[in-house]
Amino acid sequence: MGFSKGDAVEVNSKQEGFVGSYYEATVLMPYEKNKYVVQYKTLITDDEKYWLKEVVDASEIRPTPPPKVMVSGFNHHDFVDVYDNDGWWVGRITGRSPTHYSVYFDSTSEELSYPVSKVRVHQEWINGRWFTPQ
Structure with missing residues (x-):
């Protein structure tokens, strides 16, 4: 799938310490073959003056998931995305209280608690379609 200028996307980080996270961005333009320049919506430059822009490979980009899937x-063990540290992180449900979910992250071997409002259904973009892992 190709992306066009202005498309809302999520970028899957491959950087150590950030694997398993997705960051909201806008495509600024195609760059080279299978690359795009994106501007992040939540990440800023080191000098904290501008929204971060970078060139990313097409394999690291997916469209923004469809509006919140209602559940x-x-x-227990459902895959979810949790909003934390300016991005969405993939984890699995390990527990629940009336207002929070406990989520385990394979990428960091951590279990943390999040308010229900910070948790969404995890969806995978495969061959141009959205799937919800079982």
């Missing part, structure tokens, strides 16, 4: 609740 009545998550079950």
Whole structure:
């Protein structure tokens, strides 16, 4: 799938310490073959003056997931995305209280608690279609 200037996307970080995270961005322009210049919506430059821009490979970009998939609740081991540290991180549900979910992250071997409002259904972009892992 190709992207066009202005497309809302999420960029999957391949950097050590950030694997398993997705950051919201806008495509500024195609760059070279299979690369794009993107501007992040939540990440800023080191001098904290501008939104971060970078060239990323097409394999690291996916469209913004469809609007929130409605669920009545998550079950133990369900895959979810959690909004933390300016991006969405993939994890698995390990517990629940009335207002929070406990989530385990394979990428960091951590289990943390998040308010329900910071948790969404995890979806994978495969061959141009969205899938919800079981």
